[in-house]
Amino acid sequence: MAMAADDIARLIKERFPDAEIQIEDLAGDGDHYAASIVSEAFRGKSRVQQHQMVYDALQGNMGGVLHALALKTAAP
Amino acid sequence: MSEQDVQDWIAKQVANNDVVLFMKGTKQMPQCGFSMQVAQILNHLGVDFKDINVLDDMSVREGVKVFSNWPTVPQLYVKGEFVGGCDIVREMFQAGELQEMLNQKGIANNAQTQTA
Numbered sequence: 001m002a003m004a005a006d007d008i009a010r011l012i013k014e015r016f017p018d019a020e021i022q023i024e025d026l027a028g029d030g031d032h033y034a035a036s037i038v039s040e041a042f043r044g045k046s047r048v049q050q051h052q053m054v055y056d057a058l059q060g061n062m063g064g065v066l067h068a069l070a071l072k073t074a075a076p
Numbered sequence: 077m078s079e080q081d082v083q084d085w086i087a088k089q090v091a092n093n094d095v096v097l098f099m100k101g102t103k104q105m106p107q108c109g110f111s112m113q114v115a116q117i118l119n120h121l122g123v124d125f126k127d128i129n130v131l132d133d134m135s136v137r138e139g140v141k142v143f144s145n146w147p148t149v150p151q152l153y154v155k156g157e158f159v160g161g162c163d164i165v166r167e168m169f170q171a172g173e174l175q176e177m178l179n180q181k182g183i184a185n186n187a188q189t190q191t192a
Contacts (some may be wrong), residue, residue, distance in 0.1 A: 047164045048146075056146050063147030068110070070165050 003066045004053035008058070016041050017046035026070075035068040043075035050074075082139035090153045094183055096184045098151045105129040110162035111150040116154075117128035117169045121187035123178065155181045 005023045012021055012035070019039040026032040035054075043048045050073040053063045062069060077085065089153035090096050095118070101107030103115045103125070118125050130149050131135035141147055144158045152159040154177065159165060168174035 047167070048158060048160050050162070051164065052145060060147075063141065072167070 003061060004030060008033065008035065008066070008069070011047060011059060011061075012037060012054065012057050015053070020076075026068075029066050031066075032068040033066075034072070036072045038076050040075060042073050047073070079135075081140045082135045083143060084154050086136065086140055086143045087127070090156050091125040091129060094155055094181075095123055096128060097125050098128045098130055098136075098149055098153075099151055100116075100129070100131050102129050107131060108147075113162050114152055115164060116149045117174070121169075121175065121178070123183060140148075140165055154178065156182060164187065 005025055009023055009025050012019055016037070016039040018039050018041070022036040024034045026034055041053065044061060045053070049073050052072055054073060058069075060064065097103070097111075097114060099106060099108070099111035099115060099116065103119070106112035115127070128136065130140060136177055137149065138152055140149065143175075144151055146158065146161060150162055150165075152161075152165050157176075159177070160168070165174060167178070172180055175185065177191055178185045178187070
């Protein structure tokens with residue numbers, strides 16, 4: 001039940017090529033991350049919509065192999 | 077319950093209660109740190125809310141994720157509208173937006189005097 005930070009970043013980058021991504025492994029266990037994502041794609045979207053877009057990019061891994069990913073999203 | 081029954085049941089809870097928190101555990105005894113944070117924020121604001129423990133029923137635990145197209149629990153609903161999970165609720169609370177939204181929707185809370 002874990003996912004490498006690189007894999008998370010790759011999936012996000014594939015969906016949001018312009019994104020600035022920072023991922024922090026909070027507990028060092030590959031299971032509790034905080035991600036900060038800045039992308040033009042988020043402009044004009046609600047927070048819920050922005051997070052749904054990220055979850056969608058993660059292709060079902062969130063809530064599955066990825067247990068905890070604290071998200072912070074914004075437009076540049 | 078069939079999947080549709082579960083969706084109907086969730087819709088009814090959200091429609092019949094002004095503030096609903098789907099969480100792991102109960103507001104008295106949260107079973108997950110993220111659920112605890114949201115319950116604490118609501119308690120801090122003095123908001124009366126209905127807690128639904130998704131650990132009691134696997135069909136609700138999975139059903140609520142489908143209901144909102146949101147992959148995780150906790151999930152907060154105010155006046156029938158999905159507000160967000162732990163990150164969003166905390167961010168809104170810290171920015172004062174949660175209090176503002178509660179006031180706008182006429183939900184009693186102890187931040188009323190500050191923004192009224």
